[in-house]
Amino acid sequence: MSAPRFRNGTFKRTLKRVPGGRKVEHYKKKKPSKHVCAKCGKVLDAVPRGRPYEIRKLSKNQRRPNRPYGGMYCTNCTKEIIKKEARSL
Structure with a gap:
């Protein structure tokens, strides 16, 4: 039986074969879920999704678009937004 902390939907289960032949x-x-636009809610394609320890390993320009x-x-x-800012000047 698995430990109580694993008996919920938080964890993804995978079967692995160990050297002894058991599964x-x-x-x-x-x-985590995909990042979405703060204004319209559209999915941001250029932003990777991953756990914080995975994202931390990426370089800064791989974490988000450089604009x-x-x-x-x-x-x-x-x-x-840029047009609106330019017109308000």
Whole structure:
């Protein structure tokens, strides 16, 4: 029987074959949900999804797009915001 902390939906279960020939259930944390645009809710494609320890290993330019509001807003919303800022000057 698995430990009580593994008996919920938080962990993803995978069967692994061990050298002795038995199949053992391994538990892995699920991936977090995809990042979405703060304005329209569209999924941000350029932002990787992963656990914090996986994201930490990536370089800064791999974590988010290298543009203003990168990783916060989608391209269309970014264009709108920049236009709005430029027109208000």
